[in-house]
Structures are given as structure tokens and as C-alpha cells.
Amino acid sequence: MMPIERQRQIFEELNKNGRILVFELVELLQVSQETIRRDLATLEKKGLLYRTHGGAVITRKNQGNSISNKTAPDEHALSFNQRINENIQQKMQIAKRALDFVSPGDCILLDSSTTCWFLSRQLPDIELTVLTNSLRAVQTLAPKSNIRTICLGGEYSIRYEDFNGLVTEKPLKDFLINKVFFSCRSLDNDGYLREGHENNAHLKQQMLLASERKYLLMDSSKFLHPSFARICHYRDVDFLITDSIKDKELKQELAWNGVNIIDCSQRSQPTQIINS
Known part of the structure; x- marks a missing residue:
């Protein structure tokens, strides 16, 4: 149950x-x-x-x-088409900065967030293997001949234009994935990343377990808000790429917990970040 x-x-x-x-x-x-x-x-x-x-x-x-x-998760969640029109400039800025951490020969994993779709649009046509559960990302990457695109199948959602469930999770164990780029519904004030539905949260947990490095792509509108299902604590993330962190206490807590913060609003980046 x-x-x-x-x-x-x-x-x-x-x-x-x-x-x-x-x-x-x-x-x-x-x-x-x-x-x-x-x-x-x-x-x-x-x-x-x-x-x-x-x-x-x-x-x-x-x-x-x-x-x-009163508590049905994701009952009023926006569809993918609605979400791509939210915070467009911030998402494009975050996706562009994430490109700095993609190298030729990488095997990367993209979730079905709109921010990762913006990243898929900007990926150069270089030698890459990309796994994703996002139909929109698959369609975007299809014309790029040097990118090998692997779609994680499963139960398809018309509303969110993605695949989910056990069938989606199972292949993750069979690949050596260098980096996962993902987003989520919110970062709660208890320090946990959260999703609107437990199925989405569980899939992202499996994505994180399967990947060597974890890159969280999150615009500032998602900070310190509650959401239904827990994914992981922010200390389990290697890099946070965001447009801005206005809360100084949160920024300090992230740094103390070993999260490398890539703040797109700042010209200089943390000196400890050397390799992608």
C-alpha cells in the first residue's frame, strides 16, 4: 500500500x-x-x-x-506546458551555466523537469550519452547525431510528458552514469528536497543513487517551500546551480554541508570547484 x-x-x-x-x-x-x-x-x-x-x-x-x-499530492500541479512558461529567464540562465559541467564522453542523466529540458535544448552536438525519462527531452535531442539518447520508458503521463514507475527505474542499475542533472518541486525549510508526488520522489532517489555526481538545478522561487514527498537532504547533492540565493542563512548552511553553490547572479564562483 x-x-x-x-x-x-x-x-x-x-x-x-x-x-x-x-x-x-x-x-x-x-x-x-x-x-x-x-x-x-x-x-x-x-x-x-x-x-x-x-x-x-x-x-x-x-x-x-x-x-x-485536502491532501491529494500533485492534484493541482501545473502541466509541463504550463511550467515551461514560468521563470523562463532564470531556467535558461541555470541551464546555460550547467553546460560548464558537461564534458565530451560523459554519460549523463536528465530528469523530466522543465529546467532540464532547457538544458537539453542547449546541449551541443558532441559525443554524449543521455538518459532521460522526459519525452520532450528525447524529441529535442533526437536531431543531434553525436548524442546517443536513451529513453527510460515506463508509464507515460500526458500531463507531464514523462515516464514513471518501476519500469523507468529498473534500467538505471545497468548504466555507469557520470552525472545527474535534476530539479524538484521545492527545498523545504527542514533541509529536504521534495516533490509533489511520492512516485516522482522515488524515481529521483533512484536517479541520485545511480549517478556519481549530483547537480541540482533550482531557481530561487523554490527555496524554503513545503511539498508532499521527500527526495533527499540537500547534503546529498554535490552542486546546486541557481539564479540567486537571497537567504544568507540557507546559503551558509548549504556551504557548511558541502554543497558547491553555483550562483548565476555572481560573476565569481567558489574556488573549490575545479573538476566537473
């Missing part, structure tokens, strides 16, 4: 009874106490319940409501 399905069932039980105990949910859902406590923490963060000693009670304002109307 997926986390969102389990959490919906927990919420429905709370709606029926007003309160519920952890051991009752363990028996009902056949999962561990730790899993139930994580689910309750997630639902509490969304304002749907209050945790109590040994269980939880529903918040008064949510009695009679359906969780599907």
Missing part, C-alpha cells in the same frame, strides 16, 4: 471515530508502529489531526471532510 493510500485510510478511520490508537492502526493496516507514527506525523503537519499519547484525534475543522480533497 502506498503512503498516500494508507494515510487516507487513517484519516477515514479518524472521521468515523474521532480518535484512534497506534496499535489499532498497526493491526488494521499490517505495518509497523514506526510507519504509523510517520504517517500520523505527516497528517499532523497537514493540519488534519493532533497526535496524542499512543494515538491521534481528528481536528475539529476536518470532521466530515475527505482527505482526497
